[in-house]
Amino acid sequence: MRLVLDVPTWPGNEAGTHVDVRLTAPDGYQATRSYSVATSDRGRVVLGIEELPDGEVSPFLVREVRAGDKLEIHGPLGSYFLWRPGQSNRPVQLIAGGSGVVPLHAMAAAHAAASDSTLFRLVYSVRTPAHVYFRDELAALAGPSFTVDYVYTRQAPPGWGGTVGRLTRDSLASTTIAPHERPRIFVCGSTRFAETVAAWLLDLGHSARDILTERYGGK
Amino acid sequence: MSFATRGFAGHRREPDDRLPPGQTLVQRWPVLSAGPTPNVHTDTWDFVIRDESGTEHHWSWEQLLALGVEDVTVDIHCVTHWSKLDMSWRGVSLDKLFENVEAEYDYVMARSYGGYTTNVPLEDLLDGKAWIAIEAEGEPLDPEHGGPARLLVPHLYFWKSAKWIRGLTVMPTNDPGFWEQYGYHIYGDPWKEERYW
Amino acid sequence: MTTPLDGNVLAGALANLLVPDPTNLQARCTNCGQVAPIAEAVVYPDAPGLVARCRTCDHVLAAIVDDKDKTYLSLSGLSAIALPK
Numbered sequence: 001m002r003l004v005l006d007v008p009t010w011p012g013n014e015a016g017t018h019v020d021v022r023l024t025a026p027d028g029y030q031a032t033r034s035y036s037v038a039t040s041d042r043g044r045v046v047l048g049i050e051e052l053p054d055g056e057v058s059p060f061l062v063r064e065v066r067a068g069d070k071l072e073i074h075g076p077l078g079s080y081f082l083w084r085p086g087q088s089n090r091p092v093q094l095i096a097g098g099s100g101v102v103p104l105h106a107m108a109a110a111h112a113a114a115s116d117s118t119l120f121r122l123v124y125s126v127r128t129p130a131h132v133y134f135r136d137e138l139a140a141l142a143g144p145s146f147t148v149d150y151v152y153t154r155q156a157p158p159g160w161g162g163t164v165g166r167l168t169r170d171s172l173a174s175t176t177i178a179p180h181e182r183p184r185i186f187v188c189g190s191t192r193f194a195e196t197v198a199a200w201l202l203d204l205g206h207s208a209r210d211i212l213t214e215r216y217g218g219k
Numbered sequence: 220m221s222f223a224t225r226g227f228a229g230h231r232r233e234p235d236d237r238l239p240p241g242q243t244l245v246q247r248w249p250v251l252s253a254g255p256t257p258n259v260h261t262d263t264w265d266f267v268i269r270d271e272s273g274t275e276h277h278w279s280w281e282q283l284l285a286l287g288v289e290d291v292t293v294d295i296h297c298v299t300h301w302s303k304l305d306m307s308w309r310g311v312s313l314d315k316l317f318e319n320v321e322a323e324y325d326y327v328m329a330r331s332y333g334g335y336t337t338n339v340p341l342e343d344l345l346d347g348k349a350w351i352a353i354e355a356e357g358e359p360l361d362p363e364h365g366g367p368a369r370l371l372v373p374h375l376y377f378w379k380s381a382k383w384i385r386g387l388t389v390m391p392t393n394d395p396g397f398w399e400q401y402g403y404h405i406y407g408d409p410w411k412e413e414r415y416w
Numbered sequence: 417m418t419t420p421l422d423g424n425v426l427a428g429a430l431a432n433l434l435v436p437d438p439t440n441l442q443a444r445c446t447n448c449g450q451v452a453p454i455a456e457a458v459v460y461p462d463a464p465g466l467v468a469r470c471r472t473c474d475h476v477l478a479a480i481v482d483d484k485d486k487t488y489l490s491l492s493g494l495s496a497i498a499l500p501k
Contacts, residue, residue, distance in 0.1 A: 020428035023224040027243065029300060030221065031229050034425050056229055064226045072221060077427035080440035080455035191419050213456070217419045253463035255420075255474065298464050334474075378464060401465060402481035402488025415483045 015110035016082040019075030033057040036103040048102035083107040085114035094122040097189025125151040149175040179205035188214040239409035242302040257333040267386035286315040293373035296409040310350030332383040337396035376407040423457035443497040447475035
């Protein structure tokens with residue numbers, strides 16, 4: 001689900017940042033969760049939100065929030081899981097699991113907006129075609145310096161030539177930039193996804209210094 | 220400055236006059252954890268009370284159960300503002316464990332598998348006020364709720380009821396445990412709302 | 417809800433206390449000596465506070481407890497943080 005917020009005072013943000021959304025109940029009880037910024041443009045901030053079963057904040061944001069409601073947000077936040085144009089001319093490998101694509105989409109969009117010519121590749125693992133976030137936006141960004149490889153873990157679209165199933169160490173090796181090209185790697189997904197992928201990347205010969213991860217609480 | 224979010228109640232329910240100030244009733248039992256859940260097996264479980272002379276008194280799981288398991292129904296109050304009423308528990312009274320322990324010092328540090336600690340005055344553990352709990356609501360304690368055994372001190376905020384309990388050390392001064400070092404109250408009476416320092 | 421997160425999630429809480437947000441800074445674990453960005457810590461958000469543990473040895477690096485009118489910040493598990501000049 002994408003949540004579009006009007007934030008007149010939004011200062012702009014770097015690609016990969018998040019916001020904290022804080023909800024307050026009438027009795028003063030508060031719940032705060034972090035959500036990645038997908039895009040922002042002149043005071044309009046787009047968040048990508050996955051509804052977690054038994055969640056306290058995401059079901060509210062997905063099901064209850066209506067146009068015109070006021071939400072308390074804090075951001076942009078984060079100084080680690082960021083991509084900045086011109087920072088390096090090394091290629092960039094993005095690896096997303098599920099809604100972990102949100103900050104990586106922001107990086108791909110920033111890369112295109114900056115006309116940065118460093119090579120970007122995205123491997124995007126998702127359950128089914130219906131679960132893809134930002135499909136059209138990612139397709140529009142694709143070109144000589146940005147490619148997307150989908151991994152469908154449960155069900156692929158009609159006419160899909162590849163296999164269906166979880167990402168493996170071997171499929172990761174064949175779809176990502178080789179270690180000798182020294183890519184900077186951004187991994188975002190569930191805790192299990194991020195840890196599995198990071199371990200494979202180390203195993204394939206990438207340096208721990210080049211692997212940045214961000215985990216979210218879902219399965 | 221915060222404002223109420225339209226339509227947001229959170230995982231919280233209606234108030235009740237049996238609730239201490241600032242608490243809200245819940246039906247489900249939330250899981251709070253400050254670290255990984257340790258894997259503790261009853262066949263290797265070893266409970267230790269270390270008294271002021273440094274003597275260690277040990278109980279295996281079978282020895283603990285042999286002291287006598289009793290049924291208790293108590294309310295629990297978590298410092299994160301939820302309370303759960305009339306919970307049925309089974310456990311061994313700490314009076315039984317302290318029967319043959321020389322304890323002149325006034326304070327106890329509870330220690331858990333996984334490294335968690337919390338401090339409690341000794342008198343708050345005696346006279347039928349505290350148990351080593353092994354079952355809740357008719358089921359063996361789930362590891363995420365502190366199984367196989369946790370401390371149960373229901374008249375204090377629930378962080379004092381240390382999960383994965385492995386022992387108690389009698390001590391002369393009221394040294395702070397884990398949360399007490401990080402801002403939570405040294406004693407933690409929910410009826411006086413002793414939440415923070 | 418026992419899935420731990422990582423230190424990225426600390427940015428909001430720490431940005432209220434420390435400027436700049438230190439999650440990208442290298443810090444050293446007092447227990448095992450591991451030096452890593454704070455963002456790489458294991459964070460348990462569903463406790464009575466935020467607890468950040470070392471990804472290498474599980475030692476508590478930092479804890480943040482929110483009271484109504486104050487925040488308790490412990491960095492007791494970090495022997496040093498490398499701050500930029």
